Amino acid sequence: MSVEIQNLQDLIEKLRAFAEERDWEQFHSPKNLSMALSAEVAEIVEHFQWLTEEQSFELAPDKLAKIKEEIGDVQIYLARLADKLGINLLEAAQEKLNKNAAKYPIDKAKGNAKKYTEME
Amino acid sequence: MSVEIQNLQDLIEKLRAFAEERDWEQFHSPKNLSMALSAEVAEIVEHFQWLTEEQSFELAPDKLAKIKEEIGDVQIYLARLADKLGINLLEAAQEKLNKNAAKYPIDKAKGNAKKYTEME
Amino acid sequence: MSVEIQNLQDLIEKLRAFAEERDWEQFHSPKNLSMALSAEVAEIVEHFQWLTEEQSFELAPDKLAKIKEEIGDVQIYLARLADKLGINLLEAAQEKLNKNAAKYPIDKAKGNAKKYTEME
Amino acid sequence: MSVEIQNLQDLIEKLRAFAEERDWEQFHSPKNLSMALSAEVAEIVEHFQWLTEEQSFELAPDKLAKIKEEIGDVQIYLARLADKLGINLLEAAQEKLNKNAAKYPIDKAKGNAKKYTEME
Numbered sequence: 001m002s003v004e005i006q007n008l009q010d011l012i013e014k015l016r017a018f019a020e021e022r023d024w025e026q027f028h029s030p031k032n033l034s035m036a037l038s039a040e041v042a043e044i045v046e047h048f049q050w051l052t053e054e055q056s057f058e059l060a061p062d063k064l065a066k067i068k069e070e071i072g073d074v075q076i077y078l079a080r081l082a083d084k085l086g087i088n089l090l091e092a093a094q095e096k097l098n099k100n101a102a103k104y105p106i107d108k109a110k111g112n113a114k115k116y117t118e119m120e
Numbered sequence: 121m122s123v124e125i126q127n128l129q130d131l132i133e134k135l136r137a138f139a140e141e142r143d144w145e146q147f148h149s150p151k152n153l154s155m156a157l158s159a160e161v162a163e164i165v166e167h168f169q170w171l172t173e174e175q176s177f178e179l180a181p182d183k184l185a186k187i188k189e190e191i192g193d194v195q196i197y198l199a200r201l202a203d204k205l206g207i208n209l210l211e212a213a214q215e216k217l218n219k220n221a222a223k224y225p226i227d228k229a230k231g232n233a234k235k236y237t238e239m240e
Numbered sequence: 241m242s243v244e245i246q247n248l249q250d251l252i253e254k255l256r257a258f259a260e261e262r263d264w265e266q267f268h269s270p271k272n273l274s275m276a277l278s279a280e281v282a283e284i285v286e287h288f289q290w291l292t293e294e295q296s297f298e299l300a301p302d303k304l305a306k307i308k309e310e311i312g313d314v315q316i317y318l319a320r321l322a323d324k325l326g327i328n329l330l331e332a333a334q335e336k337l338n339k340n341a342a343k344y345p346i347d348k349a350k351g352n353a354k355k356y357t358e359m360e
Numbered sequence: 361m362s363v364e365i366q367n368l369q370d371l372i373e374k375l376r377a378f379a380e381e382r383d384w385e386q387f388h389s390p391k392n393l394s395m396a397l398s399a400e401v402a403e404i405v406e407h408f409q410w411l412t413e414e415q416s417f418e419l420a421p422d423k424l425a426k427i428k429e430e431i432g433d434v435q436i437y438l439a440r441l442a443d444k445l446g447i448n449l450l451e452a453a454q455e456k457l458n459k460n461a462a463k464y465p466i467d468k469a470k471g472n473a474k475k476y477t478e479m480e
Contacts, residue, residue, distance in 0.1 A: 003218055007127055024229070029176050032289055035394075038158070038164075039283075042283070045157075045158050048150060053152065056151035071202055071205075074157075074194075075216075092188045092195060093195040094131075097134060106141045158402060165399050169392055169395035170387050261466045269414075271411060274407075277434075307447070308455070309455070311441065312453045318434055333432045336433055337378065
């Protein structure tokens with residue numbers, strides 16, 4: 001009896017139900033969720049740490065499958081965190097994208113590798 | 121001239137265009153993106169590190185606004201990473217949610233705080 | 241035939257020999273080591289993510305033993321990274337401690353919880 | 361009136377005094393310290409995220425100076441965390457190094473890049 005996820009808002013609602021049904025809301029403070037998020041991201045990093053950039057594009061199917069799972073975990077905790085803080089996740093991404101577009105206009109950014117490597 | 125993001129797939133496509141227009145694809149290896157993702161998550165963690173769990177629910181508006189920005193960044197890099205690896209982000213979350221549902225059935229998980237704190 | 245470590249400098253030298261003997265220097269670029277460092281730290285975070293602050297002081301012996309291993313890993317990668325960059329680890333800590341002492345004089349910092357939670 | 365740090369144990373004691381004098385012990389639960397540690401490590405990662413491995417060896421002096429500061433921060437929080445948990449930092453590193461030596465004997469590990477990239 002698998003659940004189907006239609007979109008980001010649907011994911012957020014399904015995750016809320018999932019935590020409530022298991023009495024897990026008590027663990028999901030924003031502080032704790034930020035830690036879980038960072039631990040899951042590190043599992044992605046771990047897969048790439050000894051690979052060259054080139055190798056990181058050419059993953060074996062089993063490795064890619066594992067990374068897909070970790071990426072699913074990160075999306076899940078990110079959605080939970082946003083939900084707990086009352087933040088609209090898509091809106092947050094949209095606002096940041098527009099901010100970046102204003103900060104790095106195409107004509108200035110293009111081909112400017114040096115600038116990019118100094119971005120932080 | 122702000123961009124509007126309709127859904128996760130739309131975000132992925134807009135981010136692809138954004139990077140291409142600026143010649144930034146050259147920096148976006150999966151390895152590098154995993155690092156950027158982890159650095160952005162840490163900026164969220166930093167906001168919560170000295171707060172109690174209770175305080176992490178009651179953020180001042182300016183702090184919440186900053187965290188919204190960081191959350192936007194995390195969603196952006198996560199979408200970019202999934203795109204570069206050919207991973208469907210929503211599907212990855214859906215598969216993980218179904219896996220978790222099978223692993224933690226409601227009747228066993230409910231109220232089982234001890235079990236939860238040992239989950240990793 | 242266990243190795244004994246006398247001090248931080250001794251650790252750095254033993255680690256250098258360890259990597260050289262195994263032909264692993266090729267993997268230990270500062271970039272890669274920063275990733276490994278962050279992945280190891282996340283394993284510590286993972287142990288604490290669902291615990292309250294109080295619980296984080298009262299760990300069961302087997303959990304404490306695991307965390308000791310992770311802490312050993314973090315110290316190892318930190319020492320390797322400093323070595324590769326020609327940075328004296330103890331000096332780096334000393335300089336930062338003195339900088340913090342100047343930035344947070346005792347009379348101003350004392351009991352100033354609010355200030356502290358805004359530090360980043 | 362700068363403080364001089366003789367060795368790792370000395371660092372731990374100076375840090376303990378530093379926190380006590382400022383009434384900051386209240387913030388330094390192992391949970392919180394693990395978060396601070398991960399946030400500081402991410403600041404190192406951030407410096408390397410868009411660099412190639414080669415570039416990560418050839419840092420400009422000002423960038424290297426910044427990384428030295430972050431490395432100092434990581435050593436400081438790692439020492440604080442070990443202290444709070446009653447863990448001997450050098451012993452933890454020594455035990456892990458011996459464990460690794462048993463796990464990866466020289467003759468098997470040498471030149472075995474494939475094996476290494478699968479290590480996690």
